[in-house]
Amino acid sequence: SPLIERPSARFRMTSAASSSSYKVIIVGAGLAGLSCASKLLDSLDPSDVVIVEALDRAGGRTLTSCLPDDEPVDVGACWVCPRQKNVHRLLREHGLDVIEQQTSGIRVGVRSAGGLSGWLSRAFGRETTATTTTTLFTTLRGLPAWDLIQYTLLTRRVNRMARAIPIGRPWDAKGAERLDSSSVMAWLKEEGAPNNSTARGLMAATVQSVFCADASQISMLLFLTVIAEEGGVEVLLEEAQTQRVAQGNGTLSRRLAASLVERGVEIRLGAEVVECSHSATDGATVATRDGARF
Numbered sequence: 001s002p003l004i005e006r007p008s009a010r011f012r013m014t015s016a017a018s019s020s021s022y023k024v025i026i027v028g029a030g031l032a033g034l035s036c037a038s039k040l041l042d043s044l045d046p047s048d049v050v051i052v053e054a055l056d057r058a059g060g061r062t063l064t065s066c067l068p069d070d071e072p073v074d075v076g077a078c079w080v081c082p083r084q085k086n087v088h089r090l091l092r093e094h095g096l097d098v099i100e101q102q103t104s105g106i107r108v109g110v111r112s113a114g115g116l117s118g119w120l121s122r123a124f125g126r127e128t129t130a131t132t133t134t135t136l137f138t139t140l141r142g143l144p145a146w147d148l149i150q151y152t153l154l155t156r157r158v159n160r161m162a163r164a165i166p167i168g169r170p171w172d173a174k175g176a177e178r179l180d181s182s183s184v185m186a187w188l189k190e191e192g193a194p195n196n197s198t199a200r201g202l203m204a205a206t207v208q209s210v211f212c213a214d215a216s217q218i219s220m221l222l223f224l225t226v227i228a229e230e231g232g233v234e235v236l237l238e239e240a241q242t243q244r245v246a247q248g249n250g251t252l253s254r255r256l257a258a259s260l261v262e263r264g265v266e267i268r269l270g271a272e273v274v275e276c277s278h279s280a281t282d283g284a285t286v287a288t289r290d291g292a293r294f
């Protein structure tokens with residue numbers, strides 16, 4: 001039988017644009033919103049809580065899809081690690097299995113080579129493209145010593161900057177506004193590694209593998225915040241990706257949502273919140289694009 005539940009197989013969530021009153025309104029049915037609702041049920045009645053979600057499904061950035069043979073495949077977040085105690089607790093509560101990620105072997109990358117002239121270009125900061133040069137497989141240790149030194153220095157600098165970010169309050173970091181106005185790629189080109197495109201490319205590849213987005217789309221402050229939370233660039237690339245959920249991370253969100261609905265919590269789907277206001281007399285009001293007010 002399939003390992004994961006298909007959408008709407010076991011529970012229904014509402015999508016009608018009606019208005020109601022609740023003690024707590026949670027915006028967003030990602031893992032944070034769902035686990036927050038679950039925690040609130042320790043002290044509140046299910047009818048006191050509503051989750052208002054813009055999309056037509058719960059789970060946010062977790063989503064498990066199925067291969068034709070019913071093998072689950074995560075298309076959003078897919079790794080967990082032993083340090084994520086709260087996630088592990090949720091996985092146990094919802095009967096999901098953790099498996100070890102295959103990590104043995106050597107890390108291999110692909111880069112354009114171009115012989116001595118290609119290396120000289122990169123060592124002096126110019127990007128070269130694979131279409132004009134020979135493609136080469138390489139390991140980190142197999143890099144020319146100069147590139148390796150530059151990348152090591154860059155990693156140390158990024159880790160040092162990350163240590164200065166206050167956990168949970170990145171906006172209070174020194175120079176937060178400037179860091180948040182710059183993409184990782186812009187920072188690499190201007191400050192981090194202006195003179196070595198190999199070091200720059202490796203750090204940009206780290207951003208790509210963690211955020212599934214280009215280094216030109218992620219703010220430097222966000223990158224540093226994630227590194228600060230994980231404990232270093234190396235941890236982000238190694239330890240943070242050591243385990244997987246056999247049934248898929250999206251299945252955790254799906255089961256969490258199903259258990260909330262079964263206990264009587266309303267999850268309002270297709271309801272994008274467009275306004276939140278607060279007054280001393282009426283409390284908080286949340287309005288959605290489809291005209292509902294909570």
Ligand SMILES: Cc1cc2nc3c(=O)[nH]c(=O)nc-3n(C[C@H](O)[C@H](O)[C@H](O)COP(=O)(O)OP(=O)(O)OC[C@H]3O[C@@H](n4cnc5c(N)ncnc54)[C@H](O)[C@@H]3O)c2cc1C
Pocket residue numbers: 027028029030031032033052053054055058059060061062075076077078079080210211212271272273274
């Ligand atoms: C491709 C990818 C791979 C990842 N890999 C990993 C990994 O391997 N390991 C790991 O630990 N993390 C990973 N992450 C990060 C992880 O997915 C997120 O940190 C986590 O899912 C965030 O949960 P959240 O509930 O805070 O936010 P989200 O999952 O983003 O949930 C927010 C929810 O709020 C809703 N919402 C937003 N605005 C509104 C609005 N105005 N009105 C109503 N609803 C709104 C959104 O639709 C969404 O459902 C990955 C992320 C991506 C995208």
